[in-house]
Amino acid sequence: MSSTVCTQCKQPLALDASLVDLAPSAYDMMASSLPRSPHHLHPSESEKLAQLPAPSSVKALWHNAAQSPGHLLSPRAQEKQREPGISIPGESFVLLQDSVVHNIPSQPPTSPPPRHQRLSFNARTSSGPSGSAVKRNSGSPSQQPVPLPVAAPPSPSPLFHHLESTARLFKLLSSRTELDHPLCAECTYLLIATLNKQLEETKKERDGYLAFEKEIKKEREREKHAASPEATERKIQRLKEDERNAIHELKAAESEREKLSEEIRALEREERELEEEEAEFWRVHNENLLTAAEQNSQLRSLRAAYAADSQTLEKLQRTNVYYDAFCIGNVGVFGTINGLRLGRASGIAVEWSEINAAWGQCTLLLYTLARKLEFTFENYRPVPIGSFSHIEKISGTDKAIYELYGSGDLHFGRILHNRRFDLGMVAYLDCLRQLMEYVQTQYPNADFPHPIVKDKIGDVSIKLQFSQEESWTRALRHVLLALKLLLKLVTNTGPG
Secondary structure (H helix, E strand, O other), X not given: OOOOEOOOOOOEEEEOHHHOOXXXXXXXXXXXXXXXXXXXXXXXXXXXXXXXXXXXXXXXXXXXXXXXXXXXOOHHHHHHHHOOOOOOHHHOOOOOOHHHHHHOOOOOOOOOOOHHHOOOXXXXXXXXXXXXOEEEOOOOHHHXXXXXXXXXXXXXXXXXXXXXXXXXXXXXXXXXXXXXXXXXXXXXXXXXXXXXXXXXXXXXXXXXXXXXHHHHHHHHHHHHHHOOHHHHHHHHHHHHHHHHHHHHHHXXXXXXHHHHHHHHHHHHHHHHHHHHHHHHHHHHHHHHHHHHHHHXXXXXXXXXXXXXXXXXXXXXXXXXXXXXXXXXXXXXXXXXXXXXXXXXXXOEOOOHHHHHHHHHHHHHHHHHHHHHOOOOOOOEEEEOOHHHOEEEEOOOOOOEEEEOOOOOOOOOHHHHHHHHHHHHHHHHHHHHHHHHHHHHHHOOOOOOOOOEEOOEEOOEEOOOOOOOHHHHHHHHHHHHHHHHHHHHHHHHHOOO
């Protein structure tokens, strides 16, 4: 019997010993226990009507309507009934959503389900040899079913008789059930699990229909007791209005479908054109690959040269010779220019040579900025000469020279020298004010924190005579801050 295979997994089967020589009485007993053929499983309309839990008057009315539906339907409904694919009233049903089915609690069935919905598991497993009497050669011993208890078989018949009897039995099983036989044990177990799952789903669906039927009955009861002719007429009018709206929406949907169909055809034409263009593109692309390969070496060399030139350009753009020539900062309470402290403080001895050199750098910076901006000072002209820089007064009849350097010698002439030194610093402050005002006209966003008024910058005077050294040092720090802001504005955004 090695030629027998499972109809599902196509694996060879070993038939049970009870099927080797099956007696005719056993064959007839199994045939009588099988259900009718599949085309007899579905009951007729009369059987369905008899199974419905409804009064006999309702069943008679339904039977008359099913026999002559044309007399009870409107002309529109009769026209729809004649259309192909439209089910007759006897075959209508209500489709419930999954959420409705799963949310309804399970209830014990009030009536037995129809015959075509009951699957006789005993007929397929216990009575038939395919469920329990057939096993796979490679099946595990734990999964092999127990053979049918039959009487001891008589002496074996010829092999042809055994094969013919077994084939006739499998053919009978296949014709009487919805499955092809034989089946192995594993496929039978899988089939049983699937049928159990379908059974659970069918039970839930049945419960849903029962709940839906109860709701319909309740709704009919409410309509029967509460509905009036006027309310019914309004409901009919509302339903007609809904029908007109639905027809309008249907026509709009059909029109939209036609538009979409035209768009699809246009897109298909465009797709064909794009495919042709793509083919042409790839042909040209393959030709350009050779040219691109030849130009890769030149491109790499140009990129390397460009990177080097970009770095050089960036370095040159960041370079500012004015910042290197005039480095303004601070050391403690002193402002510095190129490392030279400008000012004096108690307890900290700053040589006058360092202060004079710092004033020389400040005068040179003021002169350089004015020259870069092509600006000419009024009344004064700064003359940078290192540690002996001075400012010349060029307006009026009393021309004079004011020194921008001091001395620590103790003699009577120091008082007169310090007076000229104060006038020189005031003149320098006036030149700085003129340059700041000119820069503010050129750059409206320029802002200087310390305004200059006569001999004061901010709130301190720049005069040294009759003043404290700390106030003088703070005024000089304000002067260096103004020079630093001017240097930043002129060198970063100025002309040249």
